[in-house]
Amino acid sequence: GENVEQHPSTLSVQEGDSAVIKCTYSDSASNYFPWYKQELGKRPQLIIDIRSNVGEKKDQRIAVTLNKTAKHFSLHITETQPEDSAVYFCAASIGGNNDMRFGAGTRLTVKP
Amino acid sequence: DSGVTQTPKHLITATGQRVTLRCSPRSGDLSVYWYQQSLDQGLQFLIQYYNGEERAKGNILERFSAQQFPDLHSELNLSSLELGDSALYFCASSVAGGGTGETQYFGPGTRLLVL
Numbered sequence: 001g002e003n004v005e006q007h008p009s010t011l012s013v014q015e016g017d018s019a020v021i022k023c024t025y026s027d028s029a030s031n032y033f034p035w036y037k038q039e040l041g042k043r044p045q046l047i048i049d050i051r052s053n054v055g056e057k058k059d060q061r062i063a064v065t066l067n068k069t070a071k072h073f074s075l076h077i078t079e080t081q082p083e084d085s086a087v088y089f090c091a092a093s094i095g096g097n098n099d100m101r102f103g104a105g106t107r108l109t110v111k112p
Numbered sequence: 113d114s115g116v117t118q119t120p121k122h123l124i125t126a127t128g129q130r131v132t133l134r135c136s137p138r139s140g141d142l143s144v145y146w147y148q149q150s151l152d153q154g155l156q157f158l159i160q161y162y163n164g165e166e167r168a169k170g171n172i173l174e175r176f177s178a179q180q181f182p183d184l185h186s187e188l189n190l191s192s193l194e195l196g197d198s199a200l201y202f203c204a205s206s207v208a209g210g211g212t213g214e215t216q217y218f219g220p221g222t223r224l225l226v227l
Binding site: 031032034036042043044045046049051089093099100101102103104105 | 114145147153154155156157160167168170202213214215216217218219220221
């Protein structure tokens with residue numbers, strides 16, 4: 001079935017460095033790609049999303065890029081801060097029902 | 113606060129029992145989604161309802177069922193519970209639920225512990 005692969009599973013960076021998380025998807029009909037941040041014991045919260053008609057989107061220190069041909073998309077966080085430490089999930093819409101498949105998550109640790 | 117509410121916040125029960133988790137979507141949202149998140153795991157999509165009807169099904173066990181009521185709140189029923197069902201159960205909602213990809217807003221979750 002359709003799935004979303006996410007790498008790496010853990011990522012540790014020094015404060016101020018950049019962090020990149022990559023995802024690949026298998027359904028060529030996927031057209032919506034959100035990224036969620038989940039702090040320990042809390043709900044996943046949308047931080048940025050991108051649609052298939054756009055190649056890149058930026059919001060302050062966060063950016064997402066999409067390569068539809070290669071079926072992969074990436075999250076870029078610049079000038080990381082300790083409060084960026086969390087688990088990040090990518091997701092891709094499946095089919096026409098807004099059914100969403102999530103990646104397995106990346107645990108990001110930003111060391112002060 | 114996403115506007116999605118879930119009750120109860122915590123639930124402790126025994127193997128073999130049945131529980132019901134409740135979710136109220138954001139005002140105006142017609143779709144509700146249920147997810148299971150086991151310890152240190154990702155989000156497993158269980159099922160989606162749109163305006164009272166089942167729209168999509170994921171890896172939902174036969175022991176689990178859900179429904180969406182006319183007031184759009186949804187309930188997830190888990191029966192014959194096993195130790196492995198212990199997890200965080202999230203509900204999410206979106207405006208409609210079809211076609212173009214919509215943001216899903218998550219509730220705070222219900223933490224289920226089966227002893």
